Amino acid sequence: MDIMINTPLTYEKIKKLKAGDRILLSGTIYSARDAAHKRLIGLLDEGKELPINIKDEAIYYVGPTPAKEGQVIGSAGPTTSYRMDDYSPRLLDLGLKAMIGKGARNEEVLNSIIKNKAIYLGAIGGAAALISKRIVASEIIAYEDLGAEAIRKMEVKDMPLIVIIDTEGNNLYKLGQEEYLRTAKN
Template sequence: MEIKINTPLTYEKIRDLKAGDNILLSGVIYTARDAAHKRLVELIDNGLDLPINIKDETIYYVGPTPAKEGQVIGSAGPTTSYRMDSYSPKLLDLGLKVMIGKGDRNEEVIKSIIKNKAIYLGAIGGAAALISKTIISSEIIAYEDLGAEAIRRMKVKDMPLTVIIDTKGNNLYKKGQEEYLNFKSEKQS
């Protein structure tokens, strides 16, 4: 069963989501990869305002390809999330609620997810063309000089995602490994 959920994603909307839940996300999300994250954290470190208010917002780690004629955006597959790990805790402390990417997160990010009652969602790597079809609109709002890594404001409809790390820190990757190892040991008994 897929859970339909709309942004902005406050704690009240995400608190009951569990690692492994499949969701269909609709609403406004922002894009940013490591170059944009670096700039955001530099602004934070210098006491300056961010180009977006990230409280209760969602950031999708993506560097979309240019749109073909008649399309809103080109392929929009997820970027490997560990590239943002050194920046994520500061953004979570400012109220960021949701990160979307692929791959595992480090322990500091997981602790920050728990502390800030946030979540980490996984997008399917290799499904960039499918994901781009869920994007209704896209506009660059900051760091246009970064090209594909500019911050974009996107509107999505029914973007398919999976909860990887929930607000309590339950991690689908660890849970999956444990279940596999338990299954394997039971089978060998």
């Protein structure tokens, strides 16, 4: 059963989600990949404000292709998340509640997710064209010069995601491996 959830993602909305839960996310999310993350952290290092308020927000690690005529956005599949690992703890400390991508995260990010009561959501890799159909509006709001890596404000409707790391640090990748090893022994 899919759990329907809307942004903004307050702790109250995400605290009951567990690793492995399937959700349908609707509302506003932001796109940003490593080039944009580097600029965001640069602004923080300079004591400047970010171009977006990330408290209780979700960042989708995506660099969409250009939209074809009549479409809101082009293919929008997830980027491998470890590319943002150096930047994520600092953004989580500022109130970021969800990161959307694919692949494992490092120990520092895992600890920061637990500390900040946030979550990491997985989007299905290889389904870029399908995911783009769940994005109903998109506008570049920062770093237009980065092209596909510009920060976009996107409206999503029933975006299918899986909770990979929940607010308590339960990690679907680790749990899945443990379950496989347990059943393989039998």
